[in-house]
Amino acid sequence: xxxxxxxxxxxxxxxxxxxxxxxxxxxxxxxxxxxxxxxxxxxxxxxxxxxxxxxxxxxxxxxxxxxxxxxxxxxxxxxxxxxxxxxxxxxxxxxxxxxxxxxxxxxxxxxxxxxxxxxxxxxxxxxxxxxxxxxxxxxxxxxxxxxxxxxxxxxxxxxxxxxxxxxxxxxxxxxxxxxxxxxxxxxxxxxxxxxxxxxxxxxxxxxxxxxxxxxxxxxxxxxxxxxxxxxxxxxxx
Numbered sequence: 001x002x003x004x005x006x007x008x009x010x011x012x013x014x015x016x017x018x019x020x021x022x023x024x025x026x027x028x029x030x031x032x033x034x035x036x037x038x039x040x041x042x043x044x045x046x047x048x049x050x051x052x053x054x055x056x057x058x059x060x061x062x063x064x065x066x067x068x069x070x071x072x073x074x075x076x077x078x079x080x081x082x083x084x085x086x087x088x089x090x091x092x093x094x095x096x097x098x099x100x101x102x103x104x105x106x107x108x109x110x111x112x113x114x115x116x117x118x119x120x121x122x123x124x125x126x127x128x129x130x131x132x133x134x135x136x137x138x139x140x141x142x143x144x145x146x147x148x149x150x151x152x153x154x155x156x157x158x159x160x161x162x163x164x165x166x167x168x169x170x171x172x173x174x175x176x177x178x179x180x181x182x183x184x185x186x187x188x189x190x191x192x193x194x195x196x197x198x199x200x201x202x203x204x205x206x207x208x209x210x211x212x213x214x215x216x217x218x219x220x221x222x223x224x225x226x227x228x229x230x231x232x233x234x235x236x237x
Contacts (some may be wrong), residue, residue: 046158047165058229070229082230178226
């Protein structure tokens with residue numbers, strides 16, 4: 001092989017390498033993205049009792065980034081309602097709320113829907129109060145987005161202090177955990193004496209190896225069955 005043919009051969013290799021390198025890198029990036037979506041979800045279920053009532057949170061995250069948050073509120077000042085938040089790539093995508101809001105001393109039914117684009121701008125809004133559709137102001141939408149960020153931070157705080165939401169019921173004189181559907185014991189059984197043997201009950205505490213330590217009962221949380229996270233958002237859309 002003479003010099004000119006060698007140069008031609010090397011130039012061909014350089015061309016092929018420069019052509020294939022972006023494909024190889026894009027394949028690596030795609031593989032990393034696929035790996036990220038396959039990473040496990042972290043689930044947290046915590047609660048707090050504030051001056052205005054009880055707030056319960058079901059939080060899903062992946063690699064410390066929020067993905068979904070369900071909230072149930074039992075409040076003598078705000079009303080009883082539930083919320084469902086969904087994030088995409090760390091940004092709030094959808095918010096739905098429904099329930100009863102306390103307005104002028106009356107419980108008024110309401111529904112709220114908000115959707116955001118990838119830049120964080122609201123692309124859809126619908127607020128219905130007592131059968132009437134009302135507009136939301138820019139400030140109200142901004143406050144709702146800011147509140148979603150606060151809730152993520154608040155859930156992490158409650159988790160760090162073991163303020164987990166615990167619930168259960170009595171069956172054949174046994175205390176059954178809603179979390180495990182298995183019998184459990186309570187570190188201080190007298191705490192639950194205020195509930196009848198057929199009652200559902202809810203509390204803030206921590207369960208470990210079938211033993212529950214109750215920090216605070218939540219008598220305003222009334223239900224006939226174990227509570228689940230609100231599923232108001234249709235994720236198939």
